[in-house]
Amino acid sequence: RTTGAVDYYELDERAAEAEVLPGLRTPIWGYGGTFPGPTIEARSGRPIVVKLVNRLGEPTVLHLHGGHTPAESDGFPTDLVAPGAAREYAYPLRQRAATLWYHDHRMDRTGPQVWRGLAGMFLVRDEEEAALPLPGGERDLPLLICDRSFAADGTLLYPGLEGRPGVREAYMGGVLGDVILVNGAPWPELRVARARYRLRLCNASNARTYELATGGPMIQIGTDGGLLAAPRTVKAIRLAPGERADVVVDFSAYELGRRVELRNLAGEGAQGRVMRFAVDRDEADDSAVPARLATVEALDPGRAAVTRDFEFSSGGLHGGTGWLINGRPFDPRRMEARPKLGDVEVWRLTSDVAHPVHLHLDQFQVVSVNGERRSGPPEWKDTVELRDAQTVEIVTRFTDYRGRYVLHCHNLEHEDMAMMAAFEVV
Ligand code: C2O
Ligand code: CU
Numbered sequence: 204r205t206t207g208a209v210d211y212y213e214l215d216e217r218a219a220e221a222e223v224l225p226g227l228r229t230p231i232w233g234y235g236g237t238f239p240g241p242t243i244e245a246r247s248g249r250p251i252v253v254k255l256v257n258r259l260g261e262p263t264v265l266h267l268h269g270g271h272t273p274a275e276s277d278g279f280p281t282d283l284v285a286p287g288a289a290r291e292y293a294y295p296l297r298q299r300a301a302t303l304w305y306h307d308h309r310m311d312r313t314g315p316q317v318w319r320g321l322a323g324m325f326l327v328r329d330e331e332e333a334a335l336p337l338p339g340g341e342r343d344l345p346l347l348i349c350d351r352s353f354a355a356d357g358t359l360l361y362p363g364l365e366g367r368p369g370v371r372e373a374y375m376g377g378v379l380g381d382v383i384l385v386n387g388a389p390w391p392e393l394r395v396a397r398a399r400y401r402l403r404l405c406n407a408s409n410a411r412t413y414e415l416a417t418g419g420p421m422i423q424i425g426t427d428g429g430l431l432a433a434p435r436t437v438k439a440i441r442l443a444p445g446e447r448a449d450v451v452v453d454f455s456a457y458e459l460g461r462r463v464e465l466r467n468l469a470g471e472g473a474q475g476r477v478m479r480f481a482v483d484r485d486e487a488d489d490s491a492v493p494a495r496l497a498t499v500e501a502l503d504p505g506r507a508a509v510t511r512d513f514e515f516s517s518g519g520l521h522g523g524t525g526w527l528i529n530g531r532p533f534d535p536r537r538m539e540a541r542p543k544l545g546d547v548e549v550w551r552l553t554s555d556v557a558h559p560v561h562l563h564l565d566q567f568q569v570v571s572v573n574g575e576r577r578s579g580p581p582e583w584k585d586t587v588e589l590r591d592a593q594t595v596e597i598v599t600r601f602t603d604y605r606g607r608y609v610l611h612c613h614n615l616e617h618e619d620m621a622m623m624a625a626f627e628v629v
């Protein structure tokens with residue numbers, strides 16, 4: 204629905220059934236009753252209001268991941284929408300074109316609520332991107348990738364969901380599923396023309412990291428924060444939970460009748476199977492991947508007003524309370540940092556074991572990994588994978604909005620076990 208210059212969406216969260224596995228009924232919680240929720244398409248600079256209606260029996264919180272959003276609409280983990288209640292979230296979308304996604308963000312319960320289906324994709328387009336000859340229309344594919352486990356009757360299995368035994372060890376590392384789903388379907392097959400396609404890969408899994416590959420070349424054109432300055436050819440795309448990558452695959456490189464498999468090289472058996480493309484027709488294709496894609500401003504870490512440290516550690520493994528940042532579990536009332544509006548800051552993130560770290564409000568750029576300066580043109584990210592015992596420095600600028608936001612591990616079970624820090628832009 205459109206009113207004036209604002210696009211208006213209503214997302215009803217409700218319990219429903221979906222046929223995820225052939226012939227079986229899986230109870231889900233879905234935005235609009237579907238899993239994943241509807242893909243929302245938006246334009247940079249054109250505000251959107253999303254009315255969330257909670258028809259579930261539990262409180263929820265809506266968050267637009269990668270969105271440059273005022274604090275009151277960002278989905279702070281304690282800004283709950285009670286069962287039966289509704290609220291409006293305003294997204295001004297003063298940000299570049301990018302592949303975003305939305306999902307539940309309730310404190311302590313994000314993992315199980317997203318697992319049940321509360322996630323969907325959100326595409327922001329802009330004029331800079333529209334002027335490029337990239338594949339579009341039916342050849343621009345949002346692919347929300349997540350893993351799930353099922354009981355024999357099709358019910359979702361999650362440690363601790365009612366009627367299921369809690370498995371503390373499985374839970375501590377983050378919950379992994381044994382079936383990979385793309386847009387809610389296992390190992391789906393899509394018929395494609397011998398033409399270029401844009402795949403917007405989004406890792407919406409609770410805890411699984413993928414290494415995605417087709418066996419042939421892929422051209423990466425974008426990351427969490429939108430287009431790269433220039434395309435790069437890659438053999439595989441590594442995606443930790445929360446991360447996105449935009450790639451172009453040229454199916455004209457394959458003969459008719461060929462089946463191209465998108466596989467997860469980091470998984471074996473069923474966990475290696477993501478989706479298939481059946482090349483079944485010839486079609487005109489006037490798309491191209493230009494050698495220059497976008498202007499990407501470089502943030503200068505030398506201009507940082509301050510450098511802050513955030514240490515991600517597993518203090519909770521030894522009888523403590525969970526996963527910690529700077530030795531403390533998440534407390535929504537305690538601000539771990541108060542950056543000034545407009546300031547550039549460097550945040551130094553260190554890990555014990557791997558954690559995908561996500562920052563709300565603004566995209567950032569990676570400055571260094573283990574002290575080694577990152578080379579190459581700058582790129583915008585909102586989630587970065589810290590590998591075991593790594594130090595990653597990021598630089599960001601706090602722009603436009605004051606208020607409370609969070610930095611957290613996007614392994615959703617780690618997040619629920621308090622690996623989150625609140626900060627306030629002042
Ligand atoms: Cu995708 Cu704070 O979340
Ligand atoms: Cu986010």
Ligand code: CU
Pocket residue numbers: 526557558559612613614617618622
């Ligand atoms: Cu973690």
